Amino acid sequence: MALLEMHEWYDLTRATNWTPAYVDEEALFPPALSDPFGIAVEQWETFDEPYKVSYRDYVETQRDKDIGAYSVKSALARADFFKKASPHWKALLALHFSPIGFAEFHSASAFARMTRFSRAPGMRNMATFGTLDEMRHGQIQMYFAYEFIKHDRVFDWAHKSSKTENWIIISLRHALDDIEHTRDAISAAIMTNFAFEQGFTNLQFIGLSADAAKAGDHTFATMLQSIQTDEARHAQIGTPLISIMIENGRKAEAQRLVDVGFWRIWKQFSALSGISMDYYTPLEFREHSLKEFMHEWVVDQFARNIKALGLDLPWYWDYFLHDIETFHHSQQIGVYIYRATEWWRPIACVSPAERDWLEEKYPGWNDTYGKCWDVVIDNIRQGRFERTVPEVPPLICNMCGLEVTGVAGTGRQVNGRRWNATDFHLDHEGRRYHFCSEPCKWVFELEPARYQGHRSIIDRVLDGTVPPGPDGFYEYMGQSFEERGVCGYDYQWIDGYDPPRAAAAE
Amino acid sequence: MVAEVKGMKTWSGLAKNRRRPSEYEVVTTNLQTRTRHPDQAYELSPAPLLEMNAFYKKNVSESPLQHPDWEGFRDPDEMIYRVYTRIQDQQEQYVDGLLDEHDELGHDAGLSASWLEVLERLYTPRRYLQMALQMGAAYLVQIAPASTITACAGFQDGDEFRWLSRIAYRTRELQMAHPARGFGEGERAHWEEEPAWQGFRALLEKTLATYDWGEHFAALNLVAKPAADEAHRQLGRVARRSDDGLLGLLADNQMRDSERSRRWSAALVAFSLESEGNAGVIRGWIEKWMPLAREAVGAYCGALPEQDDAANAAIGAVEAFHRSLGLDA
Amino acid sequence: MTTEGDAGNLVGPVMRAGEIADAVLEAIREDNEGREVVTEAHASYIRIKVADECVLRYETVGDMLGRTVTRGDIESNMPSFAGFIRTEPDGIRFVAR
Numbered sequence: 001m002a003l004l005e006m007h008e009w010y011d012l013t014r015a016t017n018w019t020p021a022y023v024d025e026e027a028l029f030p031p032a033l034s035d036p037f038g039i040a041v042e043q044w045e046t047f048d049e050p051y052k053v054s055y056r057d058y059v060e061t062q063r064d065k066d067i068g069a070y071s072v073k074s075a076l077a078r079a080d081f082f083k084k085a086s087p088h089w090k091a092l093l094a095l096h097f098s099p100i101g102f103a104e105f106h107s108a109s110a111f112a113r114m115t116r117f118s119r120a121p122g123m124r125n126m127a128t129f130g131t132l133d134e135m136r137h138g139q140i141q142m143y144f145a146y147e148f149i150k151h152d153r154v155f156d157w158a159h160k161s162s163k164t165e166n167w168i169i170i171s172l173r174h175a176l177d178d179i180e181h182t183r184d185a186i187s188a189a190i191m192t193n194f195a196f197e198q199g200f201t202n203l204q205f206i207g208l209s210a211d212a213a214k215a216g217d218h219t220f221a222t223m224l225q226s227i228q229t230d231e232a233r234h235a236q237i238g239t240p241l242i243s244i245m246i247e248n249g250r251k252a253e254a255q256r257l258v259d260v261g262f263w264r265i266w267k268q269f270s271a272l273s274g275i276s277m278d279y280y281t282p283l284e285f286r287e288h289s290l291k292e293f294m295h296e297w298v299v300d301q302f303a304r305n306i307k308a309l310g311l312d313l314p315w316y317w318d319y320f321l322h323d324i325e326t327f328h329h330s331q332q333i334g335v336y337i338y339r340a341t342e343w344w345r346p347i348a349c350v351s352p353a354e355r356d357w358l359e360e361k362y363p364g365w366n367d368t369y370g371k372c373w374d375v376v377i378d379n380i381r382q383g384r385f386e387r388t389v390p391e392v393p394p395l396i397c398n399m400c401g402l403e404v405t406g407v408a409g410t411g412r413q414v415n416g417r418r419w420n421a422t423d424f425h426l427d428h429e430g431r432r433y434h435f436c437s438e439p440c441k442w443v444f445e446l447e448p449a450r451y452q453g454h455r456s457i458i459d460r461v462l463d464g465t466v467p468p469g470p471d472g473f474y475e476y477m478g479q480s481f482e483e484r485g486v487c488g489y490d491y492q493w494i495d496g497y498d499p500p501r502a503a504a505a506e
Numbered sequence: 507m508v509a510e511v512k513g514m515k516t517w518s519g520l521a522k523n524r525r526r527p528s529e530y531e532v533v534t535t536n537l538q539t540r541t542r543h544p545d546q547a548y549e550l551s552p553a554p555l556l557e558m559n560a561f562y563k564k565n566v567s568e569s570p571l572q573h574p575d576w577e578g579f580r581d582p583d584e585m586i587y588r589v590y591t592r593i594q595d596q597q598e599q600y601v602d603g604l605l606d607e608h609d610e611l612g613h614d615a616g617l618s619a620s621w622l623e624v625l626e627r628l629y630t631p632r633r634y635l636q637m638a639l640q641m642g643a644a645y646l647v648q649i650a651p652a653s654t655i656t657a658c659a660g661f662q663d664g665d666e667f668r669w670l671s672r673i674a675y676r677t678r679e680l681q682m683a684h685p686a687r688g689f690g691e692g693e694r695a696h697w698e699e700e701p702a703w704q705g706f707r708a709l710l711e712k713t714l715a716t717y718d719w720g721e722h723f724a725a726l727n728l729v730a731k732p733a734a735d736e737a738h739r740q741l742g743r744v745a746r747r748s749d750d751g752l753l754g755l756l757a758d759n760q761m762r763d764s765e766r767s768r769r770w771s772a773a774l775v776a777f778s779l780e781s782e783g784n785a786g787v788i789r790g791w792i793e794k795w796m797p798l799a800r801e802a803v804g805a806y807c808g809a810l811p812e813q814d815d816a817a818n819a820a821i822g823a824v825e826a827f828h829r830s831l832g833l834d835a
Numbered sequence: 836m837t838t839e840g841d842a843g844n845l846v847g848p849v850m851r852a853g854e855i856a857d858a859v860l861e862a863i864r865e866d867n868e869g870r871e872v873v874t875e876a877h878a879s880y881i882r883i884k885v886a887d888e889c890v891l892r893y894e895t896v897g898d899m900l901g902r903t904v905t906r907g908d909i910e911s912n913m914p915s916f917a918g919f920i921r922t923e924p925d926g927i928r929f930v931a932r
Contacts, residue, residue: 002609003602004678007924012674012690016637018698022708027715032557052922053906055664055671056598061907063591068911070588090511105537105653108660112647115640115663116714128640128667131647131660136587138653139533146532150513159517162539173539173549181540182548182558202915206849206880209914213852213879221879225851228914236920287878301917304844308919308932345511453551482512 006054013054014121017045034117036184039248047120047244051236058129062136062230069140069226072219075147081217082148087347087488089215092280094154094344095272096204097145099172102162104227105138110180110188114237117185120244123237127189130234137227144223153482157343164478167341167457171401174454175264182450186241187257194238195261198305200269201231202297203290208276210287242309251310258306259314260446263439266320267327267400274328275335278358279349289361294324316439323437325362329369330405336487337376337390338403343479345488348373351496368407380491395423396456398433399440428452530584536577537653541566561717566651570787571720573778576652582773583766590661594668601672601759605679608752614683621748622680624811626688628741629753630677631696631703635734636670638710642726649719658770662727665763672756702809705802706734712798724791727771732827733799735764736820737806744810768827775831789833799824844931845873845884846918848891848909855912856881858899859891866890866926884917885929892926 020028029035035044053061073081082090111130118124145158161169179191205228212221245254274290288296299321303313314320332349339346350358350373358365379387395404404423424435428448435441444451457477460466466476474484487493519536520527540547540562547562554560608614617625643666646659681689697703713725742757778784800821807817847863850856860883864872867885875882883889897904909927921928 003606004675005924009675009678012633012677013671015694016634016670018634018694018707020711021698021704022711023715028711050920050922053910055668056602057905057907059591059594059598061905061910063588063595064907065911066588066591102537102539105656106539108656109648112644112660112663115644116642116648121637124637124641124644125667128644128663131644132587132590132664135657135660138537139587142533142537143529146517149516152511153514154511156514156518159519159536162537163542170549177539177548177550182550182556202849206914210878210880225879225914226911229851229910229912232913232915233910239919297915301915304917304931305919449555450550453555454549 006052006057010052010054013125014049016121016124017041017119029117029119031184033113033184034119035186037186037245037248037250037253039244039250041119043244043248044118044120044123047122047240049122049126049236050239051126051233053126053129053233058132062132065226065229066136066140069223070143072222078144078147078219079151081219082151085217086282087345088280088282088349089217090152090154091344091347091488092276093148093220094152094157095276095280096208097141097148097155098157098161098343099169099272100204101138101141101145101158103172103176104134104141106134106162106176107180107192108132108134108138110134110192111234113181114185114189118189120241123189123241126234126237130193130237133230133234136230140223140227144219154344157483160478161343165457165460166343166477166479167396167401170457172268174399174401175268178450179261179264186245189237190241190245190254190257191261191264192238193235194242195258196265197231197235198238199262199298199302200265201228201235202301203269203273203293204276205231207288207293207297208273208281211277211281211285214285214287215282239305239309242311246310255311256446258311259316260443262314263316263320263443264400266323267402267436267440270323270328271331271335271402275332278328278361279332279354280347283354283357286357290328291324291361299324314439316442319438326407327405329358329362329365330407331402333369333372333376334394334403334405337388338394339485339487340389340474341477341479342485343483344485346485347488348376348493350377351493353496377494377497380494381497385491393458393461395434396458397436397440398454398456398459399435399444399451401456402436404434404436528584530581530586533586534581534654534657538577538651538656541576541651544568562649565649565717566719569718569720571718571723571778571784573781573784576650576655579652579654579774579777581654581658581770583769585657585661585766590664594664597759597762598668601756604752604755605675609679613750613752614680617683617750618748620811621745621750622684622687624744624748625680625750625753626692627696627700628702628806628809630673630680630689631693631700632738633670633673633677633693634697635703635706635710636666636673638714639726639731639734640666640670642710642713642722642730645714645717645722646719646726649717649722651719655774658767658774662763662767665767668763669760672760676753676756700809702806705798705805706737709733709795709798709802713795720787721791723771723774724788725795727767728775728788728792728828728831729795729799729824731764731767732824733803733820735761736823737803737816739823740807740810740813740816740820744813744816747812772827772831775833779832785833788831792828792833796824844887844918846887846929846931847872847882847884847889847916848913848927848929849880849882849915849917851912851914852876852879852881853912854900855896855904855908858896858904859883859909859912861899862895863889863891866892866895880914882917887931889918889929890926891929894925 108131111127114127115124145155148155180188205224209221209224242254277290336346336348376388397404424441426433466473516527544567545552546559548559550556552559553563643659643663647656650656677690709730713730716722716725738757742754745753803820804817810816850859863883867890870885873884893904916929918929918931
């Protein structure tokens with residue numbers, strides 16, 4: 001073949017900046033969308049893509065990836081696997097597919113902002129692939145979620161959740177819109193490509209794939225990893241940007257973008273991956289705990305990149321290390337007891353054997369979270385099902401949109417129970433905002449105007465946005481009666497706690 | 507015993523359709539989140555507190571182009587990602603074949619000096635025009651009020667980069683064959699200074715600085731892109747007569763992508779015509795932007811050698827496209 | 836359990852378990868001769884790590900498989916990597932900085 005090699009001509013594809021003459025530079029690249037840091041265009045032109053791909057190579061590689069990912073098993077075999085899957089695995093699949101399909105497709109827009117508004121030509125090229133990649137991720141996940149809908153209506157939420165006002169979806173949109181969709185091209189890229197994609201996506205898309213492979217769900221395992229091969233490429237947009245920012249005296253700004261983006265996305269993955277890995281994955285298929293995966297992918301692999309680039313670990317790092325071991329355990333309790341507010345069938349996943357595993361991975365779990373579950377278990381055993389569902393709505397964080405929790409069994413004794421939940425609050429322009437943690441409050445204080453007008457689901461109940469009446473809340477969240485979560489095991493998971501009853505039944 | 511599980515026939519959001527949804531509809535519809543509330547496209551402080559919510563409100567919610575349900579739009583090609591990469595991989599294989607074959611025949615060495623000068627002035631600087639078209643498509647991706655529109659614009663974004671890349675490739679080949687000329691070095695100056703390009707540069711710069719989503723769509727996809735691509739078709743025609751068969755074939759292949767853009771753009775116009783008032787709005791935008799396009803095409807095509815009415819042919823093709831849109835009252 | 840920086844400056848690809856991963860491991864051993872290559876196998880992926888710098892050449896991977904291997908073949912099977920990446924005409928370098 002007498003074709004040129006990519007490196008012989010590629011530089012010309014990134015010699016594409018010109019000086020506008022018929023409109024002002026600011027009209028073409030408004031700082032608020034392009035670069036609020038005032039870095040010279042010649043500096044942005046030094047952007048050197050660490051991971052270079054040509055369009056020609058891209059379409060070939062991506063075609064092959066899809067051939068592989070779509071054909072791991074026949075549709076019939078996939079349907080069969082799903083029908084036989086346990087409530088554990090079905091809950092895991094529902095939790096994955098419902099929010100992620102639309103969120104990834106939506107990300108195509110974030111990359112398009114980089115293509116349109118970045119003044120770094122190489123970044124525009126990479127971001128174009130990013131836009132196409134995210135359309136792929138949206139579409140492939142919609143495709144596989146759709147196969148399940150014939151068997152389980154829960155998967156309708158892969159399609160419908162994008163526009164609902166369900167509290168979990170609000171929480172996700174708030175985080176993603178904050179870091180990906182409402183900032184200039186440079187800030188969004190540092191937050192999205194570096195803090196989010198390099199930082200966390202490995203957790204759900206590689207870590208969880210190991211669990212899926214063990215569970216025999218090869219289609220899911222392959223799809224996850226195939227998606228991540230795109231992320232590994234386009235997530236590299238962030239690193240040259242951080243270097244350019246530091247070289248141009250903008251280290252503090254880059255640091256802040258990383259710190260905010262990292263925290264916001266951690267809260268989402270803590271709930272999503274934490275519950276998936278430490279609870280919904282059947283015990284026999286668990287490769288590692290969330291904590292172990294977090295140490296592998298984030299505390300080691302990603303933290304090294306932060307430091308190697310010349311930034312510091314986020315100021316809340318010690319608190320974050322503590323949060324890795326605690327936050328998702330509290331969230332799992334909340335997700336189970338407030339199950340009617342979710343569209344899938346949540347499960348408790350605290351059978352005696354599962355508790356042993358949790359105690360091994362998180363020493364002290366039984367003395368803390370275990371005690372909360374003991375109350376739930378006792379109520380179920382006594383047939384007091386209504387007492388497994390709280391009457392009062394939870395306190396929701398005005399930043400992450402998740403429940404304000406703490407470590408159970410420790411801290412102050414309130415009404416006979418110990419629970420160290422601390423409400424970090426802030427009074428701002430006439431109202432009080434509640435936060436689950438110091439970093440969530442700190443993010444708010446950095447840019448109050450960005451957040452202060454947003455109302456959490458609880459704010460909406462209190463201000464009358466949510467219609468009154470027993471069904472108003474659910475209807476507002478898009479949940480018909482059939483779409484309100486019930487215990488995925490119909491409470492029978494507590495049989496493990498009741499050997500006499502099991503023996504009597506024999 | 508576990509909780510009872512029931513299935514459904516299709517997404518509830520598509521259940522009202524009588525027809526069984528295609529794969530395209532299953533994987534492309536309803537994936538947008540930003541059209542839920544006019545003041546709050548993004549799940550943060552509403553407009554005007556959050557600048558981006560004010561921006562979206564102004565440029566989409568308050569655009570003169572309105573439809574009660576943009577989500578109802580469908581791409582006539584029903585293009586999905588896994589088909590796009592397959593089709594474009596085939597097309598790129600074909601282009602690789604063309605380049606390889608012409609290289610073996612010593613194609614570039616045989617080009618005349620006068621034609622090389624045309625290529626230097628009027629072909630290789632087009633990568634800047636492609637960049638502008640790519641940026642324009644990328645704006646549509648992020649601003650469009652439905653995921654089915656975002657998808658079309660996303661593939662168009664990819665197509666523009668495809669041709670930017672192929673022009674860069676040809677630029678380097680020409681530079682290697684004719685190192686004494688300015689290939690690979692003079693393109694930016696030609697784009698910024700050559701009178702033949704200034705019309706297109708003005709048209710594209712102004713299009714890019716147009717943020718109303720409807721007007722941006724009309725300026726880019728109904729005027730600027732068709733005009734730029736039709737001018738390129740004319741370059742391909744002239745190339746054939748100047749013994750540059752390769753450029754003729756490349757231009758033909760580029761027109762395949764251009765025509766897909768026109769198919770979905772026409773479908774989006776047809777869809778918007780379901781709402782009263784839009785015909786006049788779109789017609790108004792076309793009338794506003796066409797003078798710039800005429801000037802651009804005139805300047806560019808007028809600079810082509812032996813062009814025998816290339817400008818009229820190119821503008822005629824754009825006007826024929828407009829007549830096909832059903833905008834005339 | 837690791838603490839941040841525990842793995843020091845080990846860099847290299849994370850490969851989807853399979854024949855490409857096996858060939859990549861063999862190739863990395865050859866192309867980084869004289870340096871320790873650490874592996875870590877998980878259920879669906881394998882980590883391959885070398886201190887400071889890890890060189891991966893497409894041709895060497897191809898030699899292991901007895902067929903041509905392209906950048907795309909590697910990318911399709913590489914969901915992540917440790918360190919920073921530099922794509923080069925004939926392969927990939929992973930570096931600690």
